[in-house]
Amino acid sequence: MELKIRKSGENYIIDVNGEMDLYNSYKLKELVMKMLEKKVERFIINLENVDYIDSSGIGALIYICSTIKKMNLRLIITNIHGSVKKVIELTKLMGYFPITQTIEEALQKMEA
């Protein structure tokens, strides 16, 4: 799994590339925690290039989401598709996570 950060205005977009599985999902968690230490306040996690997620990956997203919610900061997860979407649906967390279809939509929502 590869993680890249880019900035759009005040928003930090994390592009996740690869599989979010039991061996590497902690990396995303660690990255977000480091960004929080650096006072980043707006996160967009882009899952466009993620075709596989397991319970560790979902767990990482839950941890990130609950931490950011508790701090009253902003998070949107975007471009969820295929089996990643299916796993989140099976876990019934589509309503729990703040989700948009596209990055553009996420950016608009951040400004709203």
Add this chain to the structure above:
Amino acid sequence: MSTLRKEEAVKQIKVDENSPLFDRTGLLHKEFPSDFRQIRYFTLLIVQTAPPDIKEINLLEQQISEIIKNAVKHGNRCDMEKKVRVWYSFSPEHAHIIVEDEGEGFKDLEKWNEFNRKRQTLLEGDDFTALADYVSFRGAAADDNDGGNALFAALEYWNGGFVFNQKRNAVAMLKHFPRRHLGVAKESEN
């Protein structure tokens, strides 16, 4: 909806030593050491025997991987001397798996069912604030890398049953795949 019907509607992990899902007749069999690093590789060795046109095969792989991970990590505590045994059969219409470890068994099963009942109640009420405390089940031996959500998805995915033996160190599960009509799966059968 009556109380009884509502109880039935809430899916639970069951314990039933005599479940037909534990019938190993005609199933293929493999056993693995409890090597955490190779969980996905072991899973692929099993899933590669499934027909390639099986519906959403990478979702099947993920679901099997979760059960093997539980056996390796929570059952056998990654003790390389202990084996994980898997029996399995696949067709375009079904996936049937039994996974057994050498551990002490899933002691938190009742706690898990109780946790899941509360979780279901919150989901039905769209109470996503309170749900925050019920998104991950933390068993006694869970660590930070455990998602705590695998069995929620398992109960939904394994639509033919998901049942433990009496000792709770073996779990059997069945998935029915929708029949295909002229190459198109009927959604109602999902």
